[in-house]
Amino acid sequence: MTFNQSNRRRQTRAGKQPSLPLRSSVPWVVGLLFLLVLAVGTVRNPHFWLTADQRGDRLFAEKKYAEAAKTYADPWHIGMAQYRDGQFEAAAKTFARVPGADGAFDQGNAWLMGGKYDEAIERYDRALGFRPGWKEAEDNKALAMARKEMLAESSKHRAEESANAYKPQEIKFDLKGENKEGKPTEMNGEKMSDAELRALWLRRVQTTPGDFLRAKFAYQAASAEQPSGTGGTP
Structure with a gap:
């Protein structure tokens, strides 16, 4: 290898060296900008990091049931918020999306509070089919039947x-x-x-x-x- 060839290689390597720190800093700059965007979003919206159900829980705790019902993602939580807001028919339809005994029982409660006693009785029967001997379902079914009889x-x-x-x-x-x-x-x-x-x-x-x-x-x-x-x- 001649002196000139060796010198050119040293110069080439020396010429590339200043660019290395610049390239390695690019990910840090991008990451910093991302964090700044997140920080601004958090300041503007304190619930930025919360899930839909967590935001709904906060509204529910504040007794903002109508808002909570629109915020929740989980059907059972939506139904409970509608129930507390007095939206009994809407709650009953939402609870229909909740499987098993609990969904049927909560449907029965919503129909019962909404004055739909036949629907309530049918849902309590369904809940008891899933969970025979369930005292709460039996008691509420008896109340629905008694109220239906009174109205008749x-x-x-x-x-x-x-x-x-x-x-x-x-x-x-x-x-x-x-x-x-x-x-x-x-x-x-x-x-x-x-x-x-x-x-x-x-x-x-x-x-x-x-x-x-x-x-x-x-x-x-x-x-x-x-x-x-x-x-x-x-």
């Missing part, structure tokens, strides 16, 4: 007997405006429809169908002790 009665006397048969001891309404805890009932001495009672009960507590219907039976029993007058349907 043409005689006021027989309707009152049906209501009294299921009146719980622990719940008693005072139509003067307070319940046993001394809280206003917002009833103002007037009979209330199913929809009005459901809305009232959902505002007051986070409830199950059994809680609601037991309260309704107690309310109707109290109504029977007052002079009859105009008002909503039983």
Whole structure:
């Protein structure tokens, strides 16, 4: 190898050396820009890193049930948010996407709260088919059947007997405006429809169908002790 050839190789190698640090820095620059974009997105949207169900959980905890229902991805969570928001028919249809006993049971609860007693009974039967002897399903089915029977009665006397048969001891309404805890009932001495009672009960507590219907039976029993007058349907 001649001196000139060796010198050219050294010069070639020397000429390439300044470009090496520049090439190796490119991935770092790209990574830094990516992190900056993510940081800006996080500042603008604090929920940037959360999944749809996690965002829904936050809205649910804030009692923003309608928003939570639109945010969730999981059918069961969507149905629960709709249920708490009073969207019982929508909740029942959503719970139909949940397989097995739990899906059928939650469907029954939604139909029961929505006043669709035949549908509720059928779903409870389906839940019991998956899980025989399930006490909660049996109890709620009995409540749905009792309510259906009450609505079918043409005689006021027989309707009152049906209501009294299921009146719980622990719940008693005072139509003067307070319940046993001394809280206003917002009833103002007037009979209330199913929809009005459901809305009232959902505002007051986070409830199950059994809680609601037991309260309704107690309310109707109290109504029977007052002079009859105009008002909503039983």
